[in-house]
Amino acid sequence: MVSDVETMIGACCEGAGIAQVMELGSQHIMDTGKLVEIFSDWPDEIFPLYAIYPSRRHRAAKVRVFTDFCLRLLGRADSGAILA
Structure with a gap:
């Protein structure tokens, strides 16, 4: 293996x-x-991907940019594929 x-x-x-x-x-x-x-x-097979951060309301700009980048990269810009 x-x-x-x-x-x-x-x-x-x-x-x-x-x-x-x-x-x-x-x-x-x-x-x-x-x-x-x-x-x-x-x-x-679908592998879940999660982003965990302290608050959706006060998300740091760098965290938002990164999660948005991941969503675009994975072709899921219109879904909630990355969750808090």
């Missing part, structure tokens, strides 16, 4: 097996053709 994602992806690129990895960190490798999706009909 490999717990380091980079090692796991490297092993897969060398033909050592298959892995379930998040698209966010592997799409660039899939674009090169080194990795291919093999279970396209398998439903995606």
Whole structure:
């Protein structure tokens, strides 16, 4: 069992097996053709992501900018994907 994602992806690129990895960190490798999706009909797993901060009302500007950045990056700018 490999717990380091980079090692796991490297092993897969060398033909050592298959892995379930998040698209966010592997799409660039899939674009090169080194990795291919093999279970396209398998439903995606959703990994929750939480931001915890003292108060929604007095959120520091840097916290707001970071959480907004994460929401845009994950394509969820219109949802409450990051919760307090």
